[in-house]
Amino acid sequence: VRVAISGTFTHNGTISANGGNGGSAGVGGRAGGGGAGGTVYVTAGTLNGATGVFQANAGAGGNNTGDGGGGGGGRITLLTGGGSFSTDSSDFSVIGGTATGAAVAGTKGTVYVKNTSTNAVTVYHGFTYDDTDHFASSWTVDSSATEQYCDPALATTATPSIHTTGAITFAGTLACANVTTSVGTGTISSSGTTVTGSGSSFNSQIFVGSAIIARGQMRFVTSVASDTSMTVDSAFSPDLPASTVFTYGTSTNSLTSFTLDAATTLTIANNSSIKTKSAMLLAAGSNFSMGTGVTIMATKVNGDLEFNIPAGNTQTWDSLTAWVGAEGEFVTDDAFTLTLQNGTIINASVRWTALTTLTQNAGTSINANFRGCVGDATTGSGPTSTTDNTCADSALGSSTPGGGTQSTGGGGGHGGAGGNGGGTTPGTGGTSFDSVTAPVLFGASGAGTQSVVGTKGGNGGGLVRIVVGGTFTHNGTISANGEAGLATELTGRGGGGGAGGSIYITAPTINSGNLVSGSLAANGGAGGIANSTGTVTTNGTTTLTGSGTLFTTTLSVGAVINVQGETPRTIASIGSNTSLTVTSAFSTSASGLTYSIGAGGGGGGRVALLTGGGSFSIDSTDFAVAGGAAVSVAIAGTKGTVFAKNTATNAVTIYHGFTYDDVDHFASSWTFDPSVTEQSCNPALATTATPSIHTTGAIT
Secondary structure, three states, X not given: OEEEEEEEEEOOOEEEOOOOOOOOOOHHHOOOOOOOOOEEXXXXXXXEOOOOEEEOOOOOOOOOOOOOOOOOOOEEEEEEOOOOOOOOHHHEEOOOOOOOOOOOOOOOOEEEEEEOOOOEEEEEOEEEEOOOEEEEOEEEEOOOOOEEEEOOOOOOOOOOEEEEOOOEEEOOXXXXXOOOOEEOOOEEEEEOOEEEEEOOOHHHHOOOOOEEEEOOEEEEEEEEEEOOEEEEOOOOOXXXXXXXXXXXXXXXXXXXXXXXXXXXXXXXXXXXEEEEOOEEXXXXXXXXXXXXXXXXXXXXXXXXXXXXXXXXXXXXXXXXXXXEOOOOOEEEOOOOEEEEEOOOEEEOOEEEEEEOEEEEOOOOEEEOOOOOOXXXXXXXXXXXXXXXXXXXXXXXXXXXXXXXXXXOOOOOOOOOOOOOOOEOOOOOOOOOOOOOOOOOOOOOOOOOEOOOOOOOOOOOOOEEEEEEOOEEEXXXXXXXXXXXXXXXXXXXXXXXXXXXXXXXXXXXXXXXXXXXXXXXXXXXXXXXXXXXXXXXXEEOOOEEEEEOOOHHHHOOOOOEEEEOOOOOEEXXXXXXXXXXXXXXXXXXXXXXXXXEEEOOOOOOOEEEEEEOOOOOOOOHHHEEOOOOOOOOOOOOOOOOEEEEEEOOOOEEEEEOEEEEOOOEEEEOEEEEOOOOXXXXXXXXXXXXXOOEEEEOOOEO
16 A cells, blocks of 8 residues: 555545465365565655554464464555654554464564654564664654564675664664574474574584574574573573474674664663674763663674763663673773662673773672683684784684594683693693783683584683772672583584683772672683593493593593593503503493593683772682683693782782783782682793882782
8 A cells, every 4th residue: 555645644544455364274284374464655744633543464374284374564654744643553553464383473564654844753563674874853663663673684794773863762672683594404492592402513503692593583592502402592482392493694694783873862661672693882962771671682793782871871770681792892981870780681791991980789790701702613723812802813822623533622721721632632722811910801712623513612701891980889790701612412522611701890999798709700611521432331340441442542541531420530540442440449330331531621811900999808709710620631721810909009919820921010018819829920921021029018
């Protein structure tokens, strides 16, 4: 329906372009799908009336032994210069067609309303973002707009944006990713946010932040546990049945950016959701208003989420979930007061460099876990971060992959060194790197197995850089942990753990009254564990007999062996590829058992805390920078470093570990806590280096 009226349109009737229902009487139990809604496009100089409605509904799928899918809702556009017709969501209907049984209903269509006199735009029910820069006096997305998407044909260079000379109000939900996808290996089912695969290859095909599509629904992947298990950001509805086919976008299958840019006020309404596989900018000129229960996700690898918040604003982020992909950062460099409360969780590396005050209430978290360098699932290498946090191979901290069959990767390095892998040709762990007093780099990823797709090492931990001009009240948790290496369904191949990342906080005053142990954590990830070749037999003694095993090339005396159904045992002797003894007898007699080979653990990260005082009383239990664990002959990562300085007195305390660079340190006092069991020199130091510590007072 295309109607153009230069004068007045008085509308008290119905204008419709609805799709038809699918047939339900097909031969052999067949049914037809519903027809999509059509187009209603009305232009009028003036729109009057009170009871008029606009429809572009879809038809229902047919109901038979085999059911038809519902049609998608249509599109309605209304351009008018004013009049007495006052629009709201009930004036428009673009519902998707229903479906029965295993068939999938269609989604809602779109409604775009523009006042051509004022250039004000309102969106109802749904909207499709294409590669267009929209300019308006104001842009209001109604809460009915629960079906906002990006055009699935968008190129990776796309930069959809909205710019206004006035306010932007965003409500409803947006899920935006270009969905040029590949068909996933195997099939999936779901229960809540857990997705289980059958014959699937999640490790090699799916990345955290990937968009997957199944039964007409798009979801973003939040974690990958194995080739057959992952989690998504929200549950499929209904749950996916067994044998569901799915498609996915690769780690590079992303948009460039998405922007909401308001010259005056930007309002993100309560319980709204903006999820894009891109970088994202949310900007306000005079006021930035964040509602309660909002979700903001920018899942592109190496893509930032940036908030431009007017100086002097007071921000309370209540039950906010913010999520940024690995190698990207949540950035704001504006001077404002910020409170995190009621379970707010920031799943991102953060770079907040000009806060006036920061209050982090109990139960909130800033979680940069696994947000550092991403392991290479194709070559198995373990990239590390360079000076600008660009991740690349073959730099300090980078681990190397195992050499092939029966070999595992090394752990990534950062504050501590990554451990070597195990097996016939083990990968090596990464070295330590980055500043011990001002750490700002991502943790290196672990390595997998050379040129074996799917044996990716764990991601490194990300970065938490916070600068507060006044008081930081810290009662939540802050972490930048490395990810555990992934085991693979390929025998004897596994990924090394990612190194812990960086936490660097500067504030004149840090207070705390309700702090949990280890509230500042940058631990390394554990090495992955994979079943080795062959099977073993226990007989209730200290002897272990193998069939098709490679004990002499994959194990060593003194290493720990993990046998199915048994607690770990230490190897006492190795007689051959099929015979060894352990130091204590096995508890059972059984045959056909598996045993595991481990990859290297990631090194611990780095924490630096610079403050002039406050009620936060620091001790070693406030920090966690452990190296990642490893099993069998693989080596665990070493502890990271913690540097704490009182900027008012110039007194320094070191916890857990320290790295000496070619630096002359000067302080009023310098104290090494008893927890400091890992001190080393930077492996890149030249022979002319002269590290030193000088104090006007004591050194302990």
